[in-house]
Amino acid sequence: DVKVTQSSRYLVKRTGEKVFLECVQDMDHENMFWYRQDPGLGLRLIYFSYDVKMKEKGDIPEGYSVSREKKERFSLILESASTNQTSMYLCASSFGQRTYSNQPQHFGDGTRLSIL
Amino acid sequence: RKEVEQDPGPFNVPEGATVAFNCTYSNSASQSFFWYRQDCRKEPKLLMSVYSSGNEDGRFTAQLNRASQYISLLIRDSKLSDSATYLCVVNMYSSASKIIFGSGTRLSIRP
Numbered sequence: 001d002v003k004v005t006q007s008s009r010y011l012v013k014r015t016g017e018k019v020f021l022e023c024v025q026d027m028d029h030e031n032m033f034w035y036r037q038d039p040g041l042g043l044r045l046i047y048f049s050y051d052v053k054m055k056e057k058g059d060i061p062e063g064y065s066v067s068r069e070k071k072e073r074f075s076l077i078l079e080s081a082s083t084n085q086t087s088m089y090l091c092a093s094s095f096g097q098r099t100y101s102n103q104p105q106h107f108g109d110g111t112r113l114s115i116l
Numbered sequence: 117r118k119e120v121e122q123d124p125g126p127f128n129v130p131e132g133a134t135v136a137f138n139c140t141y142s143n144s145a146s147q148s149f150f151w152y153r154q155d156c157r158k159e160p161k162l163l164m165s166v167y168s169s170g171n172e173d174g175r176f177t178a179q180l181n182r183a184s185q186y187i188s189l190l191i192r193d194s195k196l197s198d199s200a201t202y203l204c205v206v207n208m209y210s211s212a213s214k215i216i217f218g219s220g221t222r223l224s225i226r227p
Contacts, residue, residue, distance in 0.1 A: 043160075043203075043217040090159055102148040102207055105215065107159040 003027070006091050006108035014116050019078040021111055023091030031096040032074035033105060034058075034066060036087040043090065049074055050096060081115045088112050119143060120206050122218040130226055133194050137221045139204030140186045148207040149187050151178055153200045154220065160203055163189075191223075199225045 007022035025032065033048040035058075045058030047066040055066050063085060067075040074093075078085055092105040122139045129135050141149075149166035164171065166178040166187050177190040187206075191198055204218035 040219075042219040045215075088157075101215075104150050104162045104165060104205075106162065110159045112157075 004091055004093055004106050004108035006089075006111050008111050009109060010112045010114075012114045012116060013078075013081050015081060015083060017078075017081045019081050019113070019115075021076040021078075021089055021091075021113070023074045023076070023093075023108055024072050025074075025091075025093040025106075026072065027093065027095075027106070028071065029093035029095055029106075030071075031094045031101055031105075032068065033092040033094075034064075034074065034076045035090045035092065036060070036085075037090060037110075038087050046076065083115050086113060086115045119208075120204055120216045120218040122202075122204050122221045124219060124221060126222040126224050128224045128226060129194060131194060131196060133225075134190065134192050135194055135223065136188055136190045137202055137204075137223075138186050138188050139206075139218050139221075140184075141204075141206045141216075142185070143206075143208050144182075144185060146185075146206045146208045149178075149180055150205040150207075151176075151187075151189050152203040152205060152217075154203055155200050160217075163202070194223075194225050196225050196227065199223055 003026045005024045034046040035043045049055045049068040065077045089111045091108040094105045095103040151163040152160040153163045154160040170179040175192045179188045201220040201222050203220045206216045208214040
């Protein structure tokens with residue numbers, strides 16, 4: 001079974017803090033993704049990575065950055081947290097070759113992040 | 117027009133009923149299709165891939181209609197545990213960055 005592990009289920013931070021969300025997958029997947037999910041807006045792609053040190057912006061990258069130094073780990077960074085970044089954050093991974101992929105994604109448990 | 121559209125529901129059906137959802141997609145270049153289920157406050161989980169020839173997994177049947185650009189999910193003999201939100205996912209151009217999630221259809225099974 002694919003295992004995608006996110007570092008925290010619940011996180012509370014303050015406005016202006018730098019926040020790190022970590023994700024690790026154990027299936028040697030090339031592709032890794034960060035989404036946020038908000039009521040009425042569905043899943044929105046923040047960033048994705050198709051290889052170590054490679055990244056592409058998704059639909060809503062503003063206010064976020066990512067890091068992929070190792071194949072199994074993909075980190076999402078909120079440079080200066082703001083209240084509108086309160087959300088459910090979901091990491092996913094999938095097989096692929098470069099940006100090509102027709103394989104399903106597998107998700108981590110999610111991190112509920114609250115910015116006060 | 118949204119790239120992937122689903123009826124948000126909620127569908128409220130009695131246990132044992134058969135229920136079907138459709139999902140339409142706008143881009144004819146779409147290559148691969150999936151159904152996910154998401155329980156309240158949990159992550160989406162892959163339910164099944166959707167193949168051109170249609171596929172079945174127990175009580176669940178998925179079909180693809182490329183001409184009309186929709187996919188469907190049929191659930192037979194529904195159980196209380198089928199209550200969840202069902203997400204339609206469309207991968208355009210077989211590109212990892214062009215995976216579009218529908219907003220989901222909420223299903224509630226009543227005893």
